[in-house]
Amino acid sequence: MDVEAVALPVLTDSPVLTDADLVEIVRGGSAGKHTAIAERAAVSETVSDALISHADEQAVAALMGNAGAEIGEASLDKAISRFEHSDVVKSSMVRRPKLPVTIAERLMVTVSERMQEWLMSHHDLPATLVADVMLQSRERATLSLSYGSNVHALERLLKQMHRHGRLTPLLVLRAICIGDMAFFEAAMAVLAGIPVLNARILIEDAGSKGFASLYQKTGMPLRLMTAFKVAVEVVSGTAFDGGERDLERYRSRVIARILTQFEDLPQDDLDYLLDKLSDVLGAAA
Numbered sequence: 001m002d003v004e005a006v007a008l009p010v011l012t013d014s015p016v017l018t019d020a021d022l023v024e025i026v027r028g029g030s031a032g033k034h035t036a037i038a039e040r041a042a043v044s045e046t047v048s049d050a051l052i053s054h055a056d057e058q059a060v061a062a063l064m065g066n067a068g069a070e071i072g073e074a075s076l077d078k079a080i081s082r083f084e085h086s087d088v089v090k091s092s093m094v095r096r097p098k099l100p101v102t103i104a105e106r107l108m109v110t111v112s113e114r115m116q117e118w119l120m121s122h123h124d125l126p127a128t129l130v131a132d133v134m135l136q137s138r139e140r141a142t143l144s145l146s147y148g149s150n151v152h153a154l155e156r157l158l159k160q161m162h163r164h165g166r167l168t169p170l171l172v173l174r175a176i177c178i179g180d181m182a183f184f185e186a187a188m189a190v191l192a193g194i195p196v197l198n199a200r201i202l203i204e205d206a207g208s209k210g211f212a213s214l215y216q217k218t219g220m221p222l223r224l225m226t227a228f229k230v231a232v233e234v235v236s237g238t239a240f241d242g243g244e245r246d247l248e249r250y251r252s253r254v255i256a257r258i259l260t261q262f263e264d265l266p267q268d269d270l271d272y273l274l275d276k277l278s279d280v281l282g283a284a285a
Contacts, residue, residue: 001025004032011036019046026050034059043069052079057086064092073100080106087111094118121160151182151196158190167191169220176231184232191218203232 001007011017011025011033022037023046029037034055037047039062048071051063060079063069071079076093080103083089093099094107094115104123108116161167167187176184189199192214202214211232215225234257 001029004030007033008036012039013041019044022047023050026054031056031059035062038063038069039066041068045070045072045075048072049075049078052082057083057089061086061088061092064089064096067097071096073103076100076103077106080110084110091115095122099123117157117160121157121164121166151186154183155186155190155196158186162190169224172220173224173227173231176228176235179235181235188214188218191220193217204236 011022025033026037026047027050034051035058037043038051038055038059043051043063043066048063048069052060052071052075055063060083063071064079076099079089079093090107090111093103094111095118099107099119101123104119108119111119158167167190172184172187172191175187185200185203186196188203189196192199194214194217199214202210205211211229212225215228216222220228
């Protein structure tokens with residue numbers, strides 16, 4: 001309880017302070033003391049919750065960045081609500097080694113695209129949510145299926161997702177099923193370990209052995225190869241009509257054709273595509 005010059009080293013390092021001691025100091029201490037407690041080598045859930053309830057932005061950001069801090073799901077949820085406008089707190093939270101799925105999902109809709117990329121690369125999230133967020137953020141950048149200068153940034157992101165096991169076959173399938181050829185080409189290249197240009201050439205060779213060879217090199221399940229081939233053929237043979245809201249109509253045509261030409265998709269993907277078809281038809285209307 002002394003002045004900070006004396007108290008901070010003790011608060012940071014002393015092993016004899018109990019949770020009750022620390023909570024009491026959090027409730028009545030200064031911002032500097034809050035940060036010192038947040039940076040302890042080990043912080044219990046009880047103390048973490050007290051900090052999230054009473055400390056300022058700097059201390060809570062330090063807590064979120066502390067790998068030795070135990071933080072319960074309810075406390076993380078409280079932190080998002082209390083610091084909903086704080087990028088520094090949410091950025092530290094996004095980079096925690098492990099987050100409950102419910103917290104990661106909530107963060108996905110409140111953080112910047114850069115932080116969304118980190119969440120998708122490092123945390124387990126439902127495939128549907130990842131597909132929606134990725135494709136929506138890319139759509140905000142440009143209403144085109146050719147992303148030109150963004151292809152290198154996209155490839156870097158997909159490589160990072162692949163390293164962390166997040167570039168799943170279902171995500172790749174869903175991307176091509178809503179007509180995002182740029183995403184599909186980059187994903188196939190990353191999974192196969194070849195340049196995007198090479199992957200593009202093999203994808204365009206869907207009618208012969210080129211596509212089959214590329215697909216097998218990606219290591220994705222053989223049972224899905226027919227679905228991918230159908231999707232590529234449909235996307236390649238479907239054009240914009242040039243009218244208002246042609247993006248929505250384009251996607252509705254692609255999804256409808258895939259659903260009618262390949263009925264053996266996994267049920268989760270059929271449900272996803274039916275939801276997307278409903279969405280884009282509503283938007284086009």
